[in-house]
Amino acid sequence: MLRRLMMALAAVLSFAPSLVAQTVPTPREHLGFDIGEDRRLANWDALTSYYEEVAKTSQRVVLDTLGSATAGSPFVMLTITSPENHARLDELRDIQLRLADPRRVRDDTELEGLLTRGKTVVLITQGIHATEVGASQMSANLAYELASSHDPRILEILDNVIILQIPSLNPDGLQWVADWYNEYVGTAFEASPLPWLYHFYTGHDNNRDWYALTQKETVLTVEGAHNAWHPQIVHDVHQMGSFGARLFVPPYIEPWEPNVDPALTTAVTQLGTYMAAELTAQGKKGVVFGGIYDAYSPARAYMHYHGGARILSETASANLASPITVPARRLGPGRNYNAGQRSWNFPDPWEGGAWRLADIVEYQKAAALALLTNAAKNRRYWLENFYGVNLRAVEKWDAWPDAWIIPSNQTNDVGVAYALRILTLGDVEVHRAELDFTIDNIDFDAGSYVIPMNQPYASFANTLLEVQRYPDLREYPGGPPQRPYDVTAHTLGYLMDFEAVAVDGELDASLGDPISVSDFAFRLPEHLSGPDAPRVAVYKSWQEPMTAGWQRWVFDQHGLAYDTLHDADIREGRLAQYDVLVLQAQSASSIIDGFRPGQVPPEYAGGLGQRGSNAVRSFVQRGGRVVAVEAATEFVAELLGLDVRDATSAYANTDFYIPGSILRVELTPGSDVVAGLDPEVAAWFWGSSRAFTVDDNRVRVLAHYGSGDPLLSGWALGGELLSGAPAILEADVGAGSVVLFGFQPNYRAQTVGTWPLLFNSMSK
Numbered sequence: 001m002l003r004r005l006m007m008a009l010a011a012v013l014s015f016a017p018s019l020v021a022q023t024v025p026t027p028r029e030h031l032g033f034d035i036g037e038d039r040r041l042a043n044w045d046a047l048t049s050y051y052e053e054v055a056k057t058s059q060r061v062v063l064d065t066l067g068s069a070t071a072g073s074p075f076v077m078l079t080i081t082s083p084e085n086h087a088r089l090d091e092l093r094d095i096q097l098r099l100a101d102p103r104r105v106r107d108d109t110e111l112e113g114l115l116t117r118g119k120t121v122v123l124i125t126q127g128i129h130a131t132e133v134g135a136s137q138m139s140a141n142l143a144y145e146l147a148s149s150h151d152p153r154i155l156e157i158l159d160n161v162i163i164l165q166i167p168s169l170n171p172d173g174l175q176w177v178a179d180w181y182n183e184y185v186g187t188a189f190e191a192s193p194l195p196w197l198y199h200f201y202t203g204h205d206n207n208r209d210w211y212a213l214t215q216k217e218t219v220l221t222v223e224g225a226h227n228a229w230h231p232q233i234v235h236d237v238h239q240m241g242s243f244g245a246r247l248f249v250p251p252y253i254e255p256w257e258p259n260v261d262p263a264l265t266t267a268v269t270q271l272g273t274y275m276a277a278e279l280t281a282q283g284k285k286g287v288v289f290g291g292i293y294d295a296y297s298p299a300r301a302y303m304h305y306h307g308g309a310r311i312l313s314e315t316a317s318a319n320l321a322s323p324i325t326v327p328a329r330r331l332g333p334g335r336n337y338n339a340g341q342r343s344w345n346f347p348d349p350w351e352g353g354a355w356r357l358a359d360i361v362e363y364q365k366a367a368a369l370a371l372l373t374n375a376a377k378n379r380r381y382w383l384e385n386f387y388g389v390n391l392r393a394v395e396k397w398d399a400w401p402d403a404w405i406i407p408s409n410q411t412n413d414v415g416v417a418y419a420l421r422i423l424t425l426g427d428v429e430v431h432r433a434e435l436d437f438t439i440d441n442i443d444f445d446a447g448s449y450v451i452p453m454n455q456p457y458a459s460f461a462n463t464l465l466e467v468q469r470y471p472d473l474r475e476y477p478g479g480p481p482q483r484p485y486d487v488t489a490h491t492l493g494y495l496m497d498f499e500a501v502a503v504d505g506e507l508d509a510s511l512g513d514p515i516s517v518s519d520f521a522f523r524l525p526e527h528l529s530g531p532d533a534p535r536v537a538v539y540k541s542w543q544e545p546m547t548a549g550w551q552r553w554v555f556d557q558h559g560l561a562y563d564t565l566h567d568a569d570i571r572e573g574r575l576a577q578y579d580v581l582v583l584q585a586q587s588a589s590s591i592i593d594g595f596r597p598g599q600v601p602p603e604y605a606g607g608l609g610q611r612g613s614n615a616v617r618s619f620v621q622r623g624g625r626v627v628a629v630e631a632a633t634e635f636v637a638e639l640l641g642l643d644v645r646d647a648t649s650a651y652a653n654t655d656f657y658i659p660g661s662i663l664r665v666e667l668t669p670g671s672d673v674v675a676g677l678d679p680e681v682a683a684w685f686w687g688s689s690r691a692f693t694v695d696d697n698r699v700r701v702l703a704h705y706g707s708g709d710p711l712l713s714g715w716a717l718g719g720e721l722l723s724g725a726p727a728i729l730e731a732d733v734g735a736g737s738v739v740l741f742g743f744q745p746n747y748r749a750q751t752v753g754t755w756p757l758l759f760n761s762m763s764k
Contacts (some may be wrong), residue, residue: 024057024148025050027140035141036358039185041133041321042140043178044073044171050140051078051167058147059083060158066224067216070200073171075220080146080165082158085119092119092162093229099383100230100307101456102391111387120375120382121231123164123308124368125221128207130173130198132239133181133320134360139167142365153373160376164225169217170206173198181320188598191319195542195595195604201553203546205748207236210302211464211490213425214553214749226302227427232382233271233311234303235371237364240314243330244339246286246350247363248314249275252295253336255471258399259463260295260304261389267309267382268295271374275311278370284363286316286350291336296470297486298463299748305460306427307389313367321357328352335483396454401502403439404465408447415496415752417520419464420449422492428461429514437509442501450511464492465500470661470715480653481717487660487686489714494662494682497753524558525759534579534625534762536562539570541586542604543594547629548584550749557749567594571612575619580762585630585688585744588638613639621734627761630688633729633740640733643696644740647725648689656721660686661714664706665727665743671702673730673739673760682712683727683754684747691725692742702739703728703757728757 030050033040042050055063055078062079069075085092095118098104105111127136143165146154157163168174180194197203202215209218225231240248250272256265276289293312295301301310318324328351331339337346375382396402410416423430431450436443451461470488474481493500527533538552555562562582565574575581583591594607608616617639620626628636637644648656665683667674681703691705705722729740739761745754 024144025053027144031140035137036356036361038323038356038358039190039321041178041181042137043182044168044175047136047140047167047174048074048076048171051076051143054078054143054147059086061143061147062086064224066220069170069172070216071172073175075171075217076167077225078143078163078165078167080143080158080163081119081161082155085159085162089162092117096121096229099387100390102387102394115380115383115387118383119160119162120233120379121162121164121229122233122235122372122375123166123225123229123231124235124237125166125169126237127167127174128169128236129204129238130170130177131194131320132317133177134239134315134317134357134364135237136168136174137357138237138361138364139165141361142368143167145365153369157372157376160379161372162229163372164229164231166221166225169221170199172200177320184601185321189601191322192600193595195600197544197546197549199549201549203549205546205550208297208299208486208748210300211298211422211426211460212748212750213422219425222302222425226306226308230306231303231308232386233371233375234308235311235313235368237368238312238314239317239360240292242317242324242326242355243332244316244334245288245291245337245346246284246316246359247279247288247367248292248312249287249289249367250311251290252293253291254294254473256295257298257301257304257463259459261392261459263385263389264304264307264309265295267385268311271309271311271371274374275313275367275370278373279363279366280348282366284366285348286339287348288334288337288339288346290345292334292485294485296484296488298460298490299486302426305463306457307386311371313364315360315363316355318356318360323354323356325354326352390456393456393458394454396458400453400458400462402504403453403507404451404461405439405444405501405503406449406451407499407501408445408449410498412497412753414523415498416449417517418752419492419496419498420515421517421520422464423451423461424515424517426460427457429455431511431513432515434510434512437507439505439507439509440503442503444509449515450507450509452507464490466502467491467713472715472717481657481659484659484715487714489660489662491662491713494712495684495747495750495753497682522558524560525756527763528560528759533561535577536560536580536582536762537565537575537578538562538582539584539591540564540566541591541594541607542567542600543586543590543607545584545586547744547746548586551582551584551746554746554749554755567606567608567612570608570615573615575615575624576622578624580625580627581616581619582762583626583628583632583636585632586635587631588635591632591635620736620738623735625736625762626738627741627758628738629741630690630744633690633742636738636740640731640738642699642731642733642738643694644699644729645693646690647693648691648721651718651721656718658685658687658689658714658716658719660684661716662712663716663719663722663743664710664712665703666706667703668701671700671730672763673702673728673757675760677756680706681753681757683743683745684751685743686747689744690742691722691727692729692740694726694729696731698733699729699731701726701728702730
């Protein structure tokens with residue numbers, strides 16, 4: 001009898017999970033199709049309604065709306081853990097924040113209690129790049145499994161981990177891309193390019209904002225997830241190209257940014273390798289680690305300066321939700337591996353064939369669960385490692401100064417305010433001196449800002465305030481440079497035109513409480529805001545470059561009045577209503593030709609064409625001004641017959657290579673464009689920047705690259721080749737004029753120091 005009762009109970013218990021699971025709707029039940037199904041994409045409206053249902057039906061899930069994205073979409077986060085953990089979530093968050101700041105831990109006894117009771121906190125961010133559709137779709141499958149499954153592996157994760165899931169870091173873009181794809185699926189334009197930036201301002205650059213913190217989505221994530229919880233692990237889910245590995249996980253290749261704690265480097269390495277081992281054991285081919293991506297720029301890694309290990313995963317792409325076929329012969333060399341050959345960091349090559357959204361979803365979900373399994377099984381390690389990283393920061397690395405000082409009464413208070421906002425939003429403690437003081441034999445006035453370097457997030461301050469010296473890495477000795485994954489400089493003092501001083505010694509200053517700067521007011525120059533302000537038009541191609549989006553952001557923050565003109569507007573004569581036309585960095589062929597016919601629906605094909613180009617020429621000759629940046633300068637020079645060329649195009653990359661650095665530029669007085677600026681400025685130079693050769697007496701040189709090697713921060717191979725080369729040009733053409741920028745005056749909305757040049761250039 002007892003045996004029969006036990007068997008009956010076991011049967012009930014074995015059936016109970018399915019009963020529970022049925023209370024949480026599957027993605028198919030809610031959306032009407034399986035996640036990953038060919039040629040089916042759920043938009044953000046559908047996905048958010050699904051997450052609402054999951055949160056209603058599962059005690060493991062809480063859904064919060066952190067705010068609104070740039071174009072108004074709800075920006076949401078799921079908190080997923082066991083019901084028992086949810087019941088004590090405030091206590092668990094307090095434990096996490098104490099471990100994040102060792103100054104709040106009294107003794108070893110208290111520490112042991114925190115380590116025993118605490119949980120690993122994992123933030124999973126998905127869909128920052130809206131055309132990388134797999135992650136934002138997979139997020140529904142992952143949420144469902146965590147919300148409903150009673151598999152022992154899932155239960156172990158839920159017991160030991162607090163999962164913060166942001167299913168889309170760009171919900172506006174997800175809505176646009178999914179709606180665009182669904183509108184044209186099954187037609188000649190299936191999976192055609194979206195003819196506008198998939199983030200309103202930044203396009204693909206929205207994952208380059210993790211120290212400047214300019215965009216709403218970045219700030220919501222930092223305030224609502226990073227700073228609220230300080231996760232030990234952040235899994236950033238992406239897609240990459242179609243013709244290499246099927247999945248990348250760390251370790252990263254060199255270089256690592258030097259302010260990142262070594263224990264984070266090794267934590268990333270062990271976790272990424274664990275994920276690769278688990279997926280390879282599951283039979284998933286084409287997993288690479290120790291290749292492709294480096295860990296240098298803080299623009300992609302806020303968490304590395306806040307105690308967290310960043311795990312970037314990149315899965316091979318299909319054609320949005322349309323399947324592709326990859327021939328084996330197309331699989332070849334990549335950075336530090338070869339997709340066509342077996343190697344230590346690519347042990348089981350994928351041999352080519354069909355690749356579809358379902359494969360992407362499967363690989364990404366398997367990677368996420370592998371990461372969460374590691375976080376659960378090694379809970380104690382992750383908490384101890386996290387505490388140790390933060391303790392070393394509080395005790396101050398020997399390589400750091402004792403403090404950074406931002407002296408008071410600087411001329412560029414906008415740059416100072418912008419930098420203070422970044423630092424304080426990044427949880428750096430910044431104090432304001434109430435009295436004059438001296439340190440390191442340097443006198444500072446009251447009102448100076450003081451950043452002591454014995455604090456948990458000092459590494460964030462140090463990397464942003466010090467000068468970068470990026471290593472000279474080559475593909476092989478004497479060979480071409482090894483391309484950084486991103487840029488090589490981020491010194492705020494140069495970008496934003498203010499002085500920051502590193503000092504050693506005991507601080508003998510009366511310091512107020514840490515300041516808080518959540519925002520500040522941008523100020524528009526008077527000549528652009530008064531009754532005689534020029535009428536400004538900004539060109540917006542259907543192939544709009546990201547730099548143009550960043551430009552619109554800066555104009556909008558300053559309240560600059562401007563109109564956006566598309567190709568048809570200019571072709572039809574609307575340009576005549578304006579005084580100034582701004583062309584950001586876009587090639588002449590893109591401006592003139594745009595998308596080819598058949599690539600996108602007809603209303604988005606083509607560019608200015610001959611008619612629009614003639615309208616621009618007539619606009620200048622009749623008295624208008626054109627301001628052109630980097631690649632767009634070639635369109636303007638050729639259109640107006642100016643004998644101006646790019647000198648850098650003649651140099652081999654073994655002799656000249658500047659992938660993204662800050663250079664010294666010398667201004668020539670006498671023009672309104674340079675009025676009010678110091679004789680030298682720090683300017684942003686990268687792969688699309690130019691140095692001019694001029695053979696035209698109509699052209700005036702307003703700025704030169706500094707003499708000698710003009711490098712201030714970053715990496716410049718052959719920088720001396722720029723010595724004295726023209727950097728900004730001005731020319732009169734007919735009754736109008738043009739200003740040509742060889743460098744980028746508005747790099748990712750950070751180069752506050754050269755914004756005045758851009759604003760001045762729009763003055764008539």
